[in-house]
Amino acid sequence: MTWKSLKTVLASLVAVALAACSPTPSSGPEATVTVFAAASLTDALTEIAADYERDEGTRVRLSFGASGAVARQVEAGAPADVVILADPIWMDRLAAAGRLDEQRFDLLANSLVVIAPVDAAASQDVFEALSGGGRLAIGTPESVPAGAYARTWLQATGRWKAVQDRLVFAADVRGVRAFVARHEAALGIVYRSDVVGQDAVRIVLEPPPEEQPAIVYPAAGAADGGAEGRALLDYLRTPRAAAIFRLHGFEPVA
Structure with missing residues (x-):
């Protein structure tokens, strides 16, 4: 074996030894x-x-x-x-x-707002939309905080009895918004954050600060x-x- 060939073999052996001693990348689960x-x-x-x-x-x-x-x-x-x-x-x-x-x-x-379909007619009293069979969508109060807040606000403002037989309940606030967007409810009560970026519904009433529950x-x-x-x-x-x-x-x- 020539000296040149011997150097090549030695270099290969060193490379293999170094690779064996080098740490391998972690194969553990991602955090x-x-x-x-x-x-x-x-x-x-x-x-x-x-x-x-x-x-x-x-x-x-x-x-x-x-x-x-x-x-x-x-x-x-x-x-x-x-x-x-x-x-x-x-x-x-x-x-x-x-x-x-x-x-x-x-x-x-967060804060509560009343929403309607984007193409709903304007009115001085937004709750007139419930006349003639219109529905008001809220979250189920027993499991959806927005629904519980909505009920509290409706009771505090003297509207609860008037709307009780017009209510339709949703499993969460997104369900409320969907009811209104599909015109299955004339009005809905959701959080202000639920209207951001939405083009199928619009805010028709925002309760003043003194009426807002602490959300x-x-x-x-x-x-x-x-x-x-x-x-x-x-x-x-x-x-x-x-x-x-x-x-x-x-x-x-x-």
């Missing part, structure tokens, strides 16, 4: 955080989750529904890291059941959640996330 949240947060959280995945490299799984339904799932043991609801009462229920950790705070505020979205880490959940909760309070929430009609709580 994931699972969020259970109120349906009204769908658009905002989907956008924020996309930013978070790109910036932090953590996959975000989102599950949306009426706050009552979401709370029952988490209470029954659904694998959540973060919970965000539209009603403190449901969050209190989860805390009492031992399903939350100590990291809980008020994340967002707060609490956020918390789940008892079985890990560090990924705590990191996402911190991110939700950053200026970047707050700007996205505002674009979608929410008001971040300081």
Whole structure:
């Protein structure tokens, strides 16, 4: 064997040895955080989750529904890291059941509006639309916070008895909006955030501040959640996330 050939063999052996000693890329599972949240947060959280995945490299799984339904799932043991609801009462229920950790705070505020189909005729009294068989859509008060807030407002303003036999109930606020958009209800009561970017419905009445119920979205880490959940909760309070929430009609709580 010539010296040149020997050098080639030695170089090949060294390369193999170095490759064997070098660390291999991790084949472990991708970091994931699972969020259970109120349906009204769908658009905002989907956008924020996309930013978070790109910036932090953590996959975000989102599950949306009426706050009552979401709370029952988490209470029954659904694998959540973060919970965000539209009603403190449901969050209190989860805390009492031992399903939350100590990291809980008020994340967002919202307000009620009355909506109608975009092509609905204007009227000084928007509730005239219920005459002649028109329906008023709200979320089911027992499980949908927006429905409970709507009922409270209608009762406080003396309208509840007049509209009771005109009500149609939806499983969440998006269902309310769909009823109105399809002209299956003349009016609906939803959150202001539910109208942002929608061209099939329009706001016909916004209750003044003194009539608005206090609508707060609490956020918390789940008892079985890990560090990924705590990191996402911190991110939700950053200026970047707050700007996205505002674009979608929410008001971040300081």
